[in-house]
Amino acid sequence: MDETGVGRRPWQLEAAGRQWFDRVLATVLLLPSLAMPVAGVDPRWIVLSVVQVLPLYWRRTHPVAVFVAVAVAHAVQVPLLGTPIWGQVAFPVAVYSVARFSTAGPALAAMATGVVAGAVASVDWLVGFFAPEVTVQRLLPYFLTCSAFVVTAWALGTLGRTRAAYVDTLVERAERIRFEAEQQVALAASDERARIAREMHDVVAHGLSVIVVQADGARYAAAQDPSLATEVLGTIASIGRESLTEMRRMLGLLRADDTGTAPAPRLTDLPILIEQAGECVRAELHGLETEVPVGVALTTYRVVQEALSNVRKHAGPDVQALVRVQVTDTEVSVQVDDDGRGAAADNDGSGLGLLGMRERVAVHGGTITTGPRPGGGFRVDARIPL
Secondary structure (H helix, E strand, O other), rough: OOOOOOOOOOOOOHHHHHHHHHHHHHHHHHHHHHHHHHHHOHHHHHHHHHHHHHHHHHHOHHHHHHHHHHHHHHHHHHHOOOOOHHHHHHHHHHHHHHHHHHHHHHHHHHHHHHHHHHHHHHHHHHHHHHHHOOHHHHHHHHHHHHHHHHHHHHHHHHHHHHHHHHHHHHHHHHHHHHHHHHHHHHHHHHHHHHHHHHHHHHHHHHHHHHHHHHHHHHHHHHHHHHHHHHHHHHHHHHHHHHHHHHHHHHHHHOOOOOOOOOOOOOOOHHHHHHHHHHEEEEEEOOOOOOOOOHHHHHHHHHHHHHHHHHHHHHHHOOOOOOEEEEOOOEEEEEEEEEEOOHHHOOOOOOOHHHHHHHHHHOOOOOOEEEOOOOOEEEEEEEEEOO
């Protein structure tokens, strides 16, 4: 395994290295044939040995053609010479090359051809040495030896081919797993960015909208009662600090050295949220002390928060809102109504806030409906199962 956890291929020669290896092998096998003239060997031996060994230069790129050429050269030897020559070493190398670098079919054909060639060669050589006293006892050792060379070469080549295919499969599978893992990480990061974007939108939109409302109220109250303006400014400061705390918690999730351990909003924080919204918001809250999953509590809080933000942004002036939250053993129901502009509001239901609410509720298998309500105004109605 490498540093990324992906399977590493076993060491092997590069393309240039393999080419040089084939050249060196063929040259080494060819040199004895070229040295035979010094020893006064029959010229037919020299020519046949060279012809039999020479195709091995291309054994890796054209294994079947090389085997055919080597086999034909060996077949030509039968009527010309009755004894083995140096060029016989090319036959098992050619069989190995077919088994290693071709497919199973040509490899089996090469092995079968080699066994037959071993039988023919055994008879031919024994006739040359012992004619006419050729017996089965003398023939069998020759045949078994020749066949053993052929079968061993075929077995080694087949083993190399299957092992290479197995390693390629493992490496391909490791690459596919790595690619899929990278995709999963990218998707998880995208989901996390979307979640943080929704969180940031909820925090910023709610906090700023409340601050704007409270600041407007303080401006009007300052002319009548300065002490009331001071109280409102204190509320603005408190809301700003809470919004900054939540933003730091979420931004902390983006840092490797910060785990963002500040507690997420809970159901019991809803009264504070509604109180910050001002006197224009009434609430009917039941069962907030019920233990619910943290994700459900956060979703409930964000739905109420976003709904109230939309009331302040879209419902119009002098609007009244009613927040109903009911927690039972089976679900959390949230309903936020306002008596504002309703269908005439400049919100078509496709904004980021409403989309974020739908996504949050859908994660928990819940449902949410938003839109104008009968009699005027706007309604957000969510059901989150427990």
